[in-house]
Amino acid sequence: MTKPATREQIIETADRLFYQQGFNHTSFSDIAAQLNISRGNFYYHFQTKDDILQSVIEARLEKTREMLKRWEEEASTPKARIKKYMQILNTNWDKIQYYGCPVGTLCTELAKLNHASLPEANRLFTLFRNWLREQFIQLGCEENADELAMQVLAWSQGVATLANAFADKKFAQQEVRKMCNWLDNYNK
Amino acid sequence: MTKPATREQIIETADRLFYQQGFNHTSFSDIAAQLNISRGNFYYHFQTKDDILQSVIEARLEKTREMLKRWEEEASTPKARIKKYMQILNTNWDKIQYYGCPVGTLCTELAKLNHASLPEANRLFTLFRNWLREQFIQLGCEENADELAMQVLAWSQGVATLANAFADKKFAQQEVRKMCNWLDNYNK
DNA sequence: GTCTATACAGGGATAGAC
DNA sequence: GTCTATCCCTGTATAGAC
Numbered sequence: 001m002t003k004p005a006t007r008e009q010i011i012e013t014a015d016r017l018f019y020q021q022g023f024n025h026t027s028f029s030d031i032a033a034q035l036n037i038s039r040g041n042f043y044y045h046f047q048t049k050d051d052i053l054q055s056v057i058e059a060r061l062e063k064t065r066e067m068l069k070r071w072e073e074e075a076s077t078p079k080a081r082i083k084k085y086m087q088i089l090n091t092n093w094d095k096i097q098y099y100g101c102p103v104g105t106l107c108t109e110l111a112k113l114n115h116a117s118l119p120e121a122n123r124l125f126t127l128f129r130n131w132l133r134e135q136f137i138q139l140g141c142e143e144n145a146d147e148l149a150m151q152v153l154a155w156s157q158g159v160a161t162l163a164n165a166f167a168d169k170k171f172a173q174q175e176v177r178k179m180c181n182w183l184d185n186y187n188k
Numbered sequence: 189m190t191k192p193a194t195r196e197q198i199i200e201t202a203d204r205l206f207y208q209q210g211f212n213h214t215s216f217s218d219i220a221a222q223l224n225i226s227r228g229n230f231y232y233h234f235q236t237k238d239d240i241l242q243s244v245i246e247a248r249l250e251k252t253r254e255m256l257k258r259w260e261e262e263a264s265t266p267k268a269r270i271k272k273y274m275q276i277l278n279t280n281w282d283k284i285q286y287y288g289c290p291v292g293t294l295c296t297e298l299a300k301l302n303h304a305s306l307p308e309a310n311r312l313f314t315l316f317r318n319w320l321r322e323q324f325i326q327l328g329c330e331e332n333a334d335e336l337a338m339q340v341l342a343w344s345q346g347v348a349t350l351a352n353a354f355a356d357k358k359f360a361q362q363e364v365r366k367m368c369n370w371l372d373n374y375n376k
Numbered sequence: 377g378t379c380t381a382t383a384c385a386g387g388g389a390t391a392g393a394c
Numbered sequence: 395g396t397c398t399a400t401c402c403c404t405g406t407a408t409a410g411a412c
Contacts, residue, residue: 107353158346
């Protein structure tokens, strides 16, 4: 068992700090301090800060794919799988409370920075969107599956933004309950 | 008719750039370049960059109050007034497409920056929240007026985030229609 | 692979002339 | 009120020793 390669550690730490502080506001010094490496060392592993962002997004895409796969193994019905998504707001509340949704806030920031990696970041949304659509198709909603997927995406996204702004856990929990109820009563 | 005071021009330009580029990513040079004033001149009108942000938020609060007042004059029923809010996504689409919701994106950024003015920025949300709640009370939903206000807020917030990420106007329009339909059928 | 030293640009902020 | 000049710090990035 070898120790994690420095490159992987950089990606991991950058991932966390980009989420907590934003991409633009996270400096090499911030990352270096957490890892006890020098600033100069970065440039052996990456050419620019944007390259680190690229790798962070790729890592997030991969982790998300694995999570969706896990959900499919853990839940046997489409509705149960969709609820796994809806429950993230509770599962990850400790982070969402302070930093919002990792996907939404990254895309929002990159849009304002007019950053070249925005399309890559959007693929995170697309991943969830396509997965949710597939679940709605399995539920028998072929004709409007994508619309429903976007609706669920938007709902949780809005709740994340407001719950983050107001640091309101009860609101988040209540909305998750409402989402699940809506789903239970949908297409019955 | 005197020409607008420099102080007001700074606030106005900072307001626009903070929205378009984000607070952190907007420099004194950016604002100065737009106004053809020198960087040094800022410090006659403001002590720090954070002070400019404070003034920008105050200006937004004031403009929002005026807008809500106008809506009350223009629309005679609670439902018509709530629809004014829902329609913003269409009215301001040209900006939202590129920069998202001015309230949500500011609060999201300030949360990540751990910025002292976050509570002030949140008051923008509260302004809409209280106004929407009042409309729902007038609609006869005393018991859950605040919950409904938050729901409408979250819905439009989520749509703004997704529509911004995907630059999808049709999605935004369709969701506005769905919101209005939902409202029409509510409490009938 | 990792370090130190350093270059260079850009940030916010101050001093003082006009 | 507005300017120029300047300070100091932090940011990304590079060069080269180890």
